[in-house]
Amino acid sequence: MKPQRISRFIAHDWSTHSSRDRGVERAMEPLVGDALQAGRLAFTLRDDSLVAICADRGLATELRFQQRELLKTLAAAGFAGIERMRIRLTHTPRAPEPAQRLEPREIPESARQILADTAAGIQDDGLANALQRLARAAKTPPD
Template identity: 60%
Template sequence: MMPRPANRFVAADLSAHCSRDRELERALAPLVGDELQSGRLALTRQGATLIAVCADRALATEIRFQQRELLKTLAAAGIEAPAEVRIRLDSTPRAPQPEPVAVQREIPESARSLLMQTARSVSDPELAEALKRLAAVPPQRS
């Protein structure tokens, strides 16, 4: 007997639900963006209710005081404003977004000489200067 595919058990409108949540987060980012990015707050919508899942009581209190502003911001963003806000506590509403890792990239000498050669043959002076600046970037030290 073959196991059934997992997507058979997932609601058909899951992607629509996730895109609505992202739309809420984008609209409310000016008010609660730091909490969303740190993973201390998650927002979702159930019918006419905006649900804010908070990591701690302090954040829940802050969201409670900002309820009207949150609803006004959603209405101004063109999103059908929910009728009420419900606040829930959970120690980890969602995983925080990973910090971007800075990748150190080196420009090999052969590429530097090719950039300089191309800069001399290009007729556009702005492009030629940009290529020269790129070729002159000093190698990064670890």
């Protein structure tokens, strides 16, 4: 039995609202990207207003000074009819983006040797160099 798609269970209005808010945040990212990524700021649209949900007063003040530029950027991104901006304060507007952790690569010695041998037999220099780098980078640390 094939599982049903999650979108089947989510109301269409909510899905539309969520994708619109993601579009607003993508449009605003060049101006306030650091605060968005850190989870200190979130944007949403309500009727003819852009609502900025801020984590601290300093950010709210900065947004008040940038209000005209933010509304112009939003209009240029295709969100017409947004005429004013409201700012709300809360402790956590949204969860911060998780930091990506790099998992250590471990490739056995036999596999590293196969990578090196394969690289020696390939005529494409770019691919051969990539295989050699992979064989060198995957060395297991000494215990």
